[in-house]
Amino acid sequence: MANVTLDTVRKTYPNGYKAVQGADFQIHDGEFIVLVGPSGCGKSTLLRMIAGLEDVTDGNILIDDAVVNDVDPARRDIAMVFQNYALYPHMSVRQNMAYGLKNQRMAKSEIATRIEEAARTLRLEEFLERKPGQLSGGQRQRVAMGRAIVRHPKVFLFDEPLSNLDAKLRTQLRAELKALHKRLEATFVYVTHDQVEAMSLADRIIIMSAGQIEQIGTPMDLYLRPASRFVADFIGSPAMNIVHGTLGEDQASVTLADGSALRLPLAVNAAVGTKVDVGVRPEHLEAYSSETAQFQLTVDFVEQLGADTVVHGYQKGVENPLALRLTGIHAPEAGEILSLGANADHLHLFDSVSGERLN
Amino acid sequence: MKRVQFSRPLFPYLLLVPQLSIILIFFYWPAAEAIRSSFYLEDPFGFSSTYVGFENYHNAVTGSEYGNIARFTLVFTGLVAFFSLSLALLLAAKADAVIRGAKSYRIFLMWVYAVAPPVAGLMGILLFDQSLGPLTHLAEFFGWDLRLGVNYWDTATAMIVISVWKQVPINFIFFLAGLQSIPRSVREAAIIDDPSSVSRFFSITFPLLAPTAFFLLIINITYALFDTFGVIDIVLKGEPGNNPITLVYKVFLDGFRGNDLGGSSAQSVILMVLVLILTVFQFRFMERRVHYS
Secondary structure (H helix, E strand, O other), X not given: OOOEEEEEEEEEOOOOOEEEEEEEEEEOOOOEEEEEOOOOOXXXXXXXXXXXXXXXXXXXXXXXXXXXXXXXXXXXXXXXEOOOOOOOOOOOHHHHHHHHHHHOOOOHHHHHHHHHHHHHHOOOHHHOOOOHHHOOHHHHHHHHHHHHHOOOOOEEEEEOOOOOOOHHHHXXXXXXXXXXXXXHOOEXXXXXXXXXXXXXXXXEEEEEEOOEEEEEEOHHHHHHOOOEHHHHHHOOOOOOEEEEEEEOOOOOEEEOOOOOEEEOXXXXXXXXXXXXXXXEOHHHOEEOOOOOEEEEEEEXXXXXXXXXXXXXXXOOOOOOOEEEEEEOOOOOOOOOEEEEEEOHHHOEEEEOOOOEEOO | OOOOOOOOOOHHHHHHHHHHHHHHHHHHHHHHHHHHHOOEEEOXXXXXXXXXXXXXXXXXXXXXXXXXXXXXXXXXXXXXXXXXXXXXXXXXXXXXXXXXXXXXXXXXXXXXXXXXHHHHHXXXXXXXXXXXXXXXXXXXXXXXXXXXXXXXXXXXXXXXXXXXXXXXXXXXXXXXXXXXXXXXXXXXXXXXXXXXXXXXXXXXXXXXXXXXXXXXXXXXXXXXXXXXXXXXXXXXXXXXXOOOOOHHHHHHHHHHHOOOHHHHHHHHHHHHHHHHHHHHHHHHHHHHHHOOO
């Protein structure tokens, strides 16, 4: 089990493309870290640098306080699970798991013990003599995990391991993965583009955009206090409502596009006239009161999901459509105007230009 | 497999006619003709022929030279197939690892493929020329007095080198394509599992190339047996003397130089059967082991 430290790690490709621009963080022993972000944000590159499959352009990667920049991937004491499983098609499940151990010159009896143990954990006992081609997608991914587990590595690396599976299997394997982490107490670094996966699995999430780290924090940190508009938008479904405007004279109201004012129940520490984005999550809109900012939502259409209802609508002077999430079953009519409010705790203000959080 | 229903039952056969007629005219007809004439003794001018049963076969196989030529053919085929496959695999593995200028490397390695066998033979002769040939000079440097067309094994060496050189590019193309069809993540998984690139090559890359290698093995054996005719003919300048020849070249010599059409037909039928056995063997016994999924 191990710490992983990234010390101002950069990756620039020979063609000049900057895939990672300064990653600087520490992963603690036994932590489940999820790297999340849209495709092309550099999360996979970062993971591959930790694995040693990509060179580090600048900065240092440390595993247990030893710089591993120039250490061969096979000698970093890591294990990686790939999106498309990457099993060796000509080897049986048992041979797939044994291959890495054989190359470490491990005793045969020890290899057998470890494979039994992993097979039991992952319910693969009956498939050990089969070839990957004879297994289903979920079974293959379990074999890939087994191949990682048997190594007893310091760090487990996962590169979107569930993306090729169907939704039901994904949920099931997600739970298994979480249980596995709990049992192994190992350091997990997990890459995904799926924010639900990130929220449900992570101890801490590292959210990236365009090669930059936007925020590092627990899932609830990211949900409750997103550090930037990007994070606010990325985490949560349906996405956070964003209202563009200009900060008014009193620093406690925002002038919308049509000249109307949105009064805020808080003071904003920014220059008057700053372009701001006011954000509020669909589930945080409540009945309007004198303590809240007021939104006038004209109902457009309604999505009834059973457990909750998502009302989609719009407001005069607001460019973006707005959404409201209600618990239980509701059926507002299209065209109906709902008077809604958001209290100070649930309002997020961002600088329109830099995207940084203002409150 | 998707089945297509035709409303008129004869229509699909009509579609097959061009392909079938090519096979019939250019393969089955000559093959049948060869089998027929292998049972006859023909006079050199083709005026008359006498049925002699298996006498042509008997004479061919018991002929004093036949055993030697068959043995040389075996050695020649083995060496040509081995060297052209292993060199091509080495080049492909190296070219696959090249990142910068990969395309130019690959084109340079492939273009020999476009050279016709007799032209390859001619270029080979220039390389092995007694007074000008750079390869002769190279051999001389190592103390080897290489004499093309004079010494049996020197001529054999030249034939093998030229035949290998001619065949490496096509093997290279197939091996490179095979290498590139191995998923990147499988190789990366192997990099994490195994620190030695040599051991990785033999335990992961090569087994995954096995279907390609198997296919190429057949192609190369057939090439060495038959298609090297052009190279051999140019190297020998049509006058074998006491130089090595392969069975196919002997068919040509006996039939067209010796005017023994019956005997040469019998030999070509023997070769035909040989290839048939080889093909059946390879597809029946070996292909089963090299395909996955």
